[in-house]
Amino acid sequence: MEAKTKDLWVFIETKEDGSARNVGLELLTPGRTLARDQGGDLVAVVIGFGADAAIAAAACQGADKVIVVDGVEYQHYNTDAYAGAMTHLIEKYGPTTLLIGATSYGRDLGPRLSCRLGSGLTADCTGLAINPESGIMEWTRPAFGGNLMATIVCPDGRPQIGTVRPGVFKKQPPVEGAAEIIREDFHMPEEEIRTHLLEVIQEAAEEIVDLEGAEIIISGGRGVGGPEGFEPLKEMAEVLGATVGASRAAVDSGWIPYAHQVGQTGKTVAPKLYVACGISGAIQHLAGMSGSDTIVAINKDPEAPIFEVANYGIVGNLFDVVPALTAEIKKLKN
Amino acid sequence: MNILVCMKQVPDTTEIKIDPVTHTLIREGVPNIVNPYDTYALENAARLKDADPSVNIVVVSMGPEQVRTALKECLAIAADKAYLITDRAFGGSDTLATSYILSQAIRKIEALEGYTFDAIFCGKQAIDGDTAQVGPEIAEHLGLPQVTYAVELSVEGQSCKVIQQGPEYRQVIAVDLPCVITFTQPDFDVRYPTIKRKMKANRAKIDAITAVDLSEIDLTRCGLKGSPTHVKSTFVPVHDNHIVMFEEETVEESAVKLADVLNDAHII
Numbered sequence: 001m002e003a004k005t006k007d008l009w010v011f012i013e014t015k016e017d018g019s020a021r022n023v024g025l026e027l028l029t030p031g032r033t034l035a036r037d038q039g040g041d042l043v044a045v046v047i048g049f050g051a052d053a054a055i056a057a058a059a060c061q062g063a064d065k066v067i068v069v070d071g072v073e074y075q076h077y078n079t080d081a082y083a084g085a086m087t088h089l090i091e092k093y094g095p096t097t098l099l100i101g102a103t104s105y106g107r108d109l110g111p112r113l114s115c116r117l118g119s120g121l122t123a124d125c126t127g128l129a130i131n132p133e134s135g136i137m138e139w140t141r142p143a144f145g146g147n148l149m150a151t152i153v154c155p156d157g158r159p160q161i162g163t164v165r166p167g168v169f170k171k172q173p174p175v176e177g178a179a180e181i182i183r184e185d186f187h188m189p190e191e192e193i194r195t196h197l198l199e200v201i202q203e204a205a206e207e208i209v210d211l212e213g214a215e216i217i218i219s220g221g222r223g224v225g226g227p228e229g230f231e232p233l234k235e236m237a238e239v240l241g242a243t244v245g246a247s248r249a250a251v252d253s254g255w256i257p258y259a260h261q262v263g264q265t266g267k268t269v270a271p272k273l274y275v276a277c278g279i280s281g282a283i284q285h286l287a288g289m290s291g292s293d294t295i296v297a298i299n300k301d302p303e304a305p306i307f308e309v310a311n312y313g314i315v316g317n318l319f320d321v322v323p324a325l326t327a328e329i330k331k332l333k334n
Numbered sequence: 335m336n337i338l339v340c341m342k343q344v345p346d347t348t349e350i351k352i353d354p355v356t357h358t359l360i361r362e363g364v365p366n367i368v369n370p371y372d373t374y375a376l377e378n379a380a381r382l383k384d385a386d387p388s389v390n391i392v393v394v395s396m397g398p399e400q401v402r403t404a405l406k407e408c409l410a411i412a413a414d415k416a417y418l419i420t421d422r423a424f425g426g427s428d429t430l431a432t433s434y435i436l437s438q439a440i441r442k443i444e445a446l447e448g449y450t451f452d453a454i455f456c457g458k459q460a461i462d463g464d465t466a467q468v469g470p471e472i473a474e475h476l477g478l479p480q481v482t483y484a485v486e487l488s489v490e491g492q493s494c495k496v497i498q499q500g501p502e503y504r505q506v507i508a509v510d511l512p513c514v515i516t517f518t519q520p521d522f523d524v525r526y527p528t529i530k531r532k533m534k535a536n537r538a539k540i541d542a543i544t545a546v547d548l549s550e551i552d553l554t555r556c557g558l559k560g561s562p563t564h565v566k567s568t569f570v571p572v573h574d575n576h577i578v579m580f581e582e583e584t585v586e587e588s589a590v591k592l593a594d595v596l597n598d599a600h601i602i
Binding site for chain 1: 473
């Protein structure tokens with residue numbers, strides 16, 4: 001389809017309580033610059049149920065407009081309702097570009113939309129830029145497990161769509177905004193919704209691991225040697241108010257649940273401080289954490305690739321280094 | 335119940351290297367494998383067949399002739415029949431073009447077999463492209479509902495309960511057949527083929543479907559030219575950093591120094 005405006009849209013994914021998932025708000029940060037470069041408005045699109053919190057959050061993150069579709073059928077994400085509502089909005093307003101957070105729901109919605117609209121979609125982007133000559137978006141993403149970066153363009157199809165991994169961009173502090181709120185009364189007939197949430201399985205033993213929101217992450221890899229090897233990391237995390245992360249090697253060995261995994265097949269994180277303990281630094285892991293502000297590497301092997309991305313390093317056994325580090329931090333904190 | 339499993343043969347990305355000059359894959363010595371996520375789709379189909387031997391599993395893959403090896407591996411694990419979709423006109427397809435070709439081929443296979451598929455299973459994503467797009471796009475082309483990030487499922491009559499890895503928790507999603515389901519890693523392992531199945535798979539005849547077999551296909555929507563997205567450039571990620579190493583007498587002393595530096599810089 002043809003674009004009717006030069007606007008750039010950011011999909012604000014909501015939770016069932018009507019608040020926004022962080023990634024949508026994060027995407028408003030690059031969205032502002034890109035919308036300006038593209039010569040259009042920055043529009044936040046909120047779909048949810050009782051989504052006032054998400055609307056307010058988007059309005060104070062620099063959006064020029066917030067388009068809202070609110071209805072009980074949008075309380076829990078489902079492909080048919082969300083794809084239907086989004087298609088309706090896109091056909092009505094004709095944006096040039098659409099950014100979607102690469103959450104499990106965003107990655108469910110994006111391809112469905114792209115196929116329905118016959119436009120191109122680039123998944124899991126880590127870099128976004130408007131080409132000053134052509135005016136089209138250049139989407140940069142890792143491929144082959146992070147071994148190669150590719151820049152993808154969609155010259156003709158509109159809107160050009162991309163999903164962007166959570167944690168790649170940072171949410172800005174809220175500012176007073178005068179965003180125009182546009183409410184669209186669009187409802188999906190019940191019989192057209194073909195998937196239904198029956199039950200949420202809350203595993204009592206498994207706490208929610210908020211890696212993407214963490215300011216400090218203490219991560220362990222193959223070098224921790226077993227589930228009990230994470231204990232010193234957990235102690236340090238407790239002292240620092242940090243979250244425990246892990247490499248794929250540690251998760252695949254069954255030492256720690258998948259929810260802790262950082263990397264290409266886990267979470268992308270960009271905390272203030274990332275401490276990699278006994279992690280060699282496979283390219284897949286680096287793809288998920290190299291955007292961290294400060295990286296500390298602790299590894300027995302001085303040749304480990306993790307030292308190529310780290311800012312501070314200690315060559316040594318993590319079971320000697322980590323407790324000493326924790327003890328000193330405790331002392332400093334008191 | 336007829337289940338189609340879509341499979342992609344991929345280079346083992348844990349083994350690959352990129353030529354720093356040409357930015358191309360160094361394929362030499364890198365094994366080609368069945369995309370791991372597709373094996374989870376196949377295993378889930380096999381489990382349905384364990385429970386109900388009348389379940390029929392067909393596996394399909396698009397790619398060059400060498401993909402036959404991967405198709406045979408799927409036959410050896412659990413599939414009853416395999417099709418290869420191959421044509422030069424399909425080369426260079428992006429996900430949208432790929433899913434379009436697959437959806438056309440699925441219709442063709444249904445015509446050849448004389449039934450329609452009750453379910454189409456895919457891996458959540460392939461480990462080379464990591465896009466997770468082809469499954470949902472097949473669903474859209476065929477007008478079917480989709481459930482992504484599935485770990486396992488149960489089927490009763492025409493209704494299906496899928497355990498999905500949600501953003502925070504696992505959840506149960508209800509969907510009616512026919513549908514498209516894409517799988518992520520389950521809690522169970524993928525079965526190994528038996529010797530008997532392996533030998534049978536080696537002798538199996540795998541029919542190829544080419545562009546001329548797909549009478550309704552619009553070739554302007556296939557291949558590099560039919561793809562809305564193009565690769566503009568590629569580069570090898572470089573990490574330009576300055577590292578400060580702590581090398582005191584003992585590692586404990588190094589740790590103390592490191593903590594002090596982080597504290598002074600207000601990082602902790």
